[in-house]
Amino acid sequence: MNPFSVHGPRNLRGVIWMAVAVVVVAGGLAMASLLPEGSPFHASAFVVSLAGKYLAYAMLALSVDLVWGFAGILTLGHAAFFALGGYAMGMYLMREIGARGVYGNASLPDFMIFLSWKSLPWYWWGSEHFAWAALLVVAVPGLLAGVFGWLAFRSRVSGVYLSIITQALTYALMLAFFQNGLGFGGNNGLTDFKDILGADLHAPLTRAVLLVVTGVLLAASLLAARFVVASRFGHLLVAVRDAENRTRFLGYRPDQVKLLVWVFSAMVAGLGGALYVTQVGIINPGEFAPANSIESVIWVAVGGRGTLCGAVLGAILVNLGKTLFTAWLPEFWLYGLGFLFIGTTLFLPQGIMGLLRHVRKPPAEEVTPEVSDTQGGEA
Template sequence: MARIIDRRMAIFLAGLFILTVGLPVASSAAAGELAPAYLVSLVGKYLCYALLAVALDLVWGLCGILSLGHGAFFALGGYAMGMHLMRQIGPRGVYGDPVLPDFMVFLNWQELPWFWLGFDSFWFAALMAMAAPGLLAFVFGWFAFRSRVSGVYLSIITQAMTYALMLAFFRNEMGFGGNNGLTDFKEILGLDLTAASTRTGLFAASALALAGGLLIARWIAASKLGRVLVAIRDAEERARFLGYRVEHYKLFVFAVSAVMAGVAGALYVPQVGIINPGEFSPANSIEIVIWVALGGRGTLVGAALGAMLVALAKTLLTAWLPELWLFALGGLFVLVTLWLPRGVLGALEDGLGRLRPARAAAPEEARA
């Protein structure tokens, strides 16, 4: 266990715990609403991003697979949850149809498409939020890794994958609400989504998922399998000549990561109240990469921190100086790759020099 919860993980989990308890308390009426209520959902959203970043770090940081399509797994998880929330609306939609969501009534559909069946059950939807991205990652990875597509080629086809999905989900005929996506959610598990208690619950669930995701990722990283993944990242050929089926390892970690991203998406949707095809856009997926790079590739905790930092900056900047946001984000990509190859966490730890330099952490050089 000690190998799994190292010092930085312990510090992060402690901080996360304080945040999870502190924020809802601070924003409650009892504390005189020290923090505005919307903060709970906002930070809850950040936590989902953090989990997504951890998922990407698992494949990129640990195994060197730069996926530019992780947004797709996140969005698929989100859509699975969104479909459940749509079914929960029931007859309270604008058109008042007891079964069909509004957009289907609008499109003159007579009955629920087969792939919407089962989503009235929360647990089925939760399962699908993990199974759909996991399956996509498995199928995609099976093709890609088996034929040894790697490096920038892999990055480009993952980008093509999410781009193709975006185009597909934009189509009304796909049956996922087209352009507008899924929205106007009312309740989850019978609880009103606008209620402060529900929002606090979702926030806590996100924090729990993040902690769980981090621990699972860390467990994988600290196992012998984690070292095989590092071997694949550093010297794929060597791993193969040592007798390791490289494609099986990649497939495993890619699928686990996709499931994690799906969970993040499923928690994200009820907190922001909408999911649309824009989540599949290639730009979104690349943004995830910069979270990880900024925080410190391969550090897991750093990825989570990076996601929250960038998300916070985005919230502030787009509110104050929207013109500047893309300049800032673009600049961040350039600065981090040029001057912070090990990310903020790496730089911080190098600077402090107190902690032992992370072993399985950021590689000096990524290989194509």
């Protein structure tokens, strides 16, 4: 039995509810943060920045769910796209600092000065413009995903092979970004940002606006993703996931179908990364670490693969748990995280969403199409 039934396209109502909930929560927290500090409904900057971070992670989870849940590509390197989007935004934020760095140099970021760079490398060109940065945020991950996916899907790399080379991709990028010679600040990455579009990043209003923007963009991505998977194209996608060869024999081009969703997903991840950097205030090669990509897959698994809403829910809940337990049980939280992964895969194969549906409907109503056994090795 394939535990991941094609329920994704049928959960329109759920997706709309989730999108509205995300916007409402983000908006509510943003408003609450603008209340005076004494007010009982005041939300501290800490809570606002945490919420922003969770929502940015939710975008990453959403992008992972798109490819894993609907195209059957288990990516172990999606954090690379997230981080690239983050770096693109980080470059802009770095340039916004201007002459307020510790060396007071208006044209070069601090890390370049102490590494004795004389001028900006070519790929920093235009990074002072927000519009260019915004373009790069989706273009760079999209382009990388395009080249990588085109090569991989064309030659029918699939299953664990694909998983491992996505992991190799993010690992190689991590090592590359660690190098100081690359011009992205090495291990320290980009940090100590001051402004975005002239607004002070540390001001409560800027934070509130950023949170709302993140919420709205997440909701929009959620709806766009839902539109993609519910369309004719989406059906094709699921067909490719469940029986790639059969789809090919019917005259479709699975490689092109996969490539499209792969690139779209990378762009969503990049956008998430950009929003993440503005609210967390640092981007460094650690974001490329293979462990991060694996974790993002786990958020999706916890929430429920192939449901879109589940990805958002999983990302938020797991990260909330991580925040709480690293503070309460600093020495034991890793056990919790480990058991969460094991427990989810053993007892909640369809994640929280599966549990919810189970509670709402008697299980007999769930009809899942049987897929060929040979596909089981690949899904």
